[in-house]
Structure formats: structure tokens, C-alpha cells
Amino acid sequence: MKRFAYGLALLTVITPASAQSLKDAAVAFSKGNWKVLRSVDPMTDKTSCTGIYNGDYSIQLTPDTLFVSISGGIESVLLRYDEQPPARMRLATEMEKKIRSMIISGNSFSQLTTAGRLRYQAATMVSGIKTGEIELTDFNAVLANIQQGCPNTGTPAAESKSAPAAAGGTCSVELINKMKQQGLAPEKILAICQ
Numbered sequence: 001m002k003r004f005a006y007g008l009a010l011l012t013v014i015t016p017a018s019a020q021s022l023k024d025a026a027v028a029f030s031k032g033n034w035k036v037l038r039s040v041d042p043m044t045d046k047t048s049c050t051g052i053y054n055g056d057y058s059i060q061l062t063p064d065t066l067f068v069s070i071s072g073g074i075e076s077v078l079l080r081y082d083e084q085p086p087a088r089m090r091l092a093t094e095m096e097k098k099i100r101s102m103i104i105s106g107n108s109f110s111q112l113t114t115a116g117r118l119r120y121q122a123a124t125m126v127s128g129i130k131t132g133e134i135e136l137t138d139f140n141a142v143l144a145n146i147q148q149g150c151p152n153t154g155t156p157a158a159e160s161k162s163a164p165a166a167a168g169g170t171c172s173v174e175l176i177n178k179m180k181q182q183g184l185a186p187e188k189i190l191a192i193c194q
Contacts (some may be wrong), residue, residue, distance in 0.1 A: 004190060010019060011163050012088055019036065022037050022039065022050060022052065022057055023057075024039075024147065025037035025038055025039035025050070025185055026039075026136075026152075027126040028145065028150040028153070029142065029145040029150060029151075029152075029153050030088070030139050030154050031138040031142055032106035032135070032137055033053055033054045033135055033137075033138065034051050034052070034053055034054075034061075034138050034139070034142040035051070035052050035055075036049055036050070036051050036052075036142055036145050036146055036150050037049070037050050037051075037150075038150045039050060043095045047149060049062075049063070049145070049146040049149060049150035050062060050146075051142045051143070051146055053134055057096055058101075060132065061139075061142065061143065061146060062146065063143075063146050064105060065103060065104065065108060065109060065150070066102075066103075066104040066105075066112060066134075067099075067101045067102070067103060067104075067170065068101060068102040068120060068122075068128050068132065068134075069100060069101045069105070069166060069171075070100060070101060070102060070122045070124060071100065071124070071126075071127060071130075072124030072125060072126035072127030072128075072130065073097070073100075073124050073125030073126050073127075074092045074096055074100060074101070074122050074123075075091070075097075075122075075123045075124060075125055076089050076091050076092055076122065076123040077090050077091075077092055077096070077120070077121075077122055078090075078120065078121040078122070079104070079108060079113075079118065079119070079120055080118070080119040080120070081111050081112075081115035081117070081118060082115050083115055086119075087108070087118065088101050092122075102120060104118075106113075112136060112139055112141065113140055115136050116135075116136050116137060117133060117134070117135055117136055118133065118134045118136055119131070119132070119133045119134075120132050120133075120134075172192055174179065
């Protein structure tokens with residue numbers, strides 16, 4: 001029982017953020033095909049920064065890892081950077097199988113910072129071969145923002161998400177944050193606070 005609880009806790013800590021938890025996150029930075037979402041854990045008040053590629057919540061960037069969700073039971077992974085030959089195919093790790101995502105970290109992650117494009121291929125148990133491509137032109141700027149704790153850079157997307165706070169209405173910042181945590185849309189918060 002202890003092993004199960006420990007395994008579940010470990011899985012929770014390293015699993016990429018769910019799309020549902022990121023839908024209400026504030027956009028802290030946006031560049032090219034990437035957005036950096038800032039969310040705050042309501043229990044620990046810890047800020048999390050997650051990069052999302054092309055509006056696709058199945059591709060998530062953290063300070064040192066890129067997660068690519070693969071449905072159908074991931075079995076193996078093949079990566080290709082730019083026009084270089086593909087790296088050696090590798091079997092999916094147990095963690096990749098459990099969270100149903102390619103985990104690109106370590107040396108493979110370092111190569112993302114010098115490449116302009118990543119192509120990936122994953123063999124699955126159920127769905128056959130899954131392929132995809134990620135444009136890395138703005139990757140380094142997005143990664144730097146995440147590694148700096150995702151400060152708000154004043155991008156238009158970030159400003160629109162924080163509009164209720166800047167409205168100067170009758171709501172306190174604390175109340176606005178609670179409404180965001182409850183899933184109220186920025187437009188509704190603005191209407192309530194005016």
C-alpha cells in the first residue's frame with residue numbers, strides 16, 4: 001500500500017499539467033507559436049510556468065522538459081532535429097508509458113535549444129505510428145521566460161487576461177483571484193467588478 005501511495009505521489013509531481021488546470025491560467029508571455037501560462041497552486045501558492053505550443057495542451061514545456069502527449073499506449077520514440085538524421089529509436093520509459101507522453105529531457109532537451117525544428121515519431125500499441133513536428137524558432141525565448149519564473153512581459157495576451165484586475169472596479173485582487181480559481185471567465189469578472 002505504501003509503494004502504491006508513493007508511486008501515485010511521484011506520478012502526480014512529474015506529470016505535465018492537465019489541460020483543464022491550464023485553461024484558466026493567465027498568459028504571461030507569448031511569442032510565435034508559443035504561450036507561457038502562469039498558474040498558482042491554491043494550496044502551496046507556488047507559481048508554475050508551462051509553455052504551450054500552438055494552442056495544443058498536449059505539448060507542454062517546463063524549465064527542463066518537453067512533454068508530448070501520445071494516445072494509444074506509447075512503446076517507442078524517435079526524434080529528429082532539423083535536417084539531421086534521426087536519433088536512434090529508443091523504447092519508451094515506464095514513466096512515459098504511465099503518463100502517456102514522450103518525455104524529452106537531458107541531452108535530447110539540450111538539442112532543442114540549438115535546433116529550428118523537431119520532428120517526432122512514436123510507435124503505439126493501439127494507434128500505430130504517431131508523428132508530429134514542432135517549430136522551434138521561438139523556443140529559446142519561451143524557455144528563458146519559463147526559467148525566469150514567467151514574469152508578465154506585457155504581451156497583449158497577458159494584458160487581456162489581467163483586464164479585470166486593471167479595471168479599477170469594486171473587487172479586490174484577492175477576490176478577483178478567487179473568481180479566476182473558480183473558473184469565471186475574465187469578461188464575467190470584469191462585469192461583476194464594475
